[in-house]
Amino acid sequence: MRGKPASGFEKEQQLSPPVSKALANLAEQIRAWRRRHEMTQADLAMKSGISVSFISMIERGERSPSYDTLVQVGNALDVPLSELFRAENEEPKDDGYFRKLVDFARGARLSRKQVEQLIAVGRAMFDLPAVAAPAQPAEEMMTPPGRRCSVPGCGRPLLARGLCPSHYRRKLRQKRSK
Numbered sequence: 001m002r003g004k005p006a007s008g009f010e011k012e013q014q015l016s017p018p019v020s021k022a023l024a025n026l027a028e029q030i031r032a033w034r035r036r037h038e039m040t041q042a043d044l045a046m047k048s049g050i051s052v053s054f055i056s057m058i059e060r061g062e063r064s065p066s067y068d069t070l071v072q073v074g075n076a077l078d079v080p081l082s083e084l085f086r087a088e089n090e091e092p093k094d095d096g097y098f099r100k101l102v103d104f105a106r107g108a109r110l111s112r113k114q115v116e117q118l119i120a121v122g123r124a125m126f127d128l129p130a131v132a133a134p135a136q137p138a139e140e141m142m143t144p145p146g147r148r149c150s151v152p153g154c155g156r157p158l159l160a161r162g163l164c165p166s167h168y169r170r171k172l173r174q175k176r177s178k
Contacts, residue, residue, distance in 0.1 A: 020061070023064055025085070025087060026061075027058060027059050027060060027061035029083065029086060030058060030059055030077075033077045033084070039077075041055045044076055044077070048069075048072040048075070050069060050072060055073075070084060105118070149162070149164035149167055151164070
């Protein structure tokens with residue numbers, strides 16, 4: 001008594017046009033990123049732990065990968081998942097290599113001043129023009145000059161005795177250690 005499978009479980013289920021277009025875009029992005037990294041499908045398969053045939057089917061838009069599979073592919077390509085879903089005419093939000101700079105700065109525990117120095121070195125090294133100074137933080141714009149930290153170059157809002165919270169705590173620690 002075998003008949004037609006219950007609806008929704010058909011073997012060759014047709015995808016709606018927006019879904020198939022999104023799947024085709026995903027396939028194209030994965031292929032493009034793989035080629036940018038000069039990887040073969042076998043390289044990507046090995047690095048992501050997915051079979052070569054499944055990578056091939058994903059790149060042809062014949063299979064819709066699960067979230068876990070997409071995470072594995074993104075990690076293997078060193079790109080965020082958002083890049084895999086980026087439309088062709090959309091500007092890239094992040095290249096995996098930018099993340100390396102952030103990871104470096106965090107791993108080295110660089111201060112803001114050190115990050116600015118690193119950027120200045122990069123500008124000089126690659127002969128890039130300097131950009132306008134970043135806008136003041138909103139709290140500095142809202143705080144009147146007489147209500148800012150008295151430490152030269154700080155400018156943060158006051159907590160007590162003419163000092164911002166971090167300079168006030170620093171002064172308290174110095175007093176206790178004497």
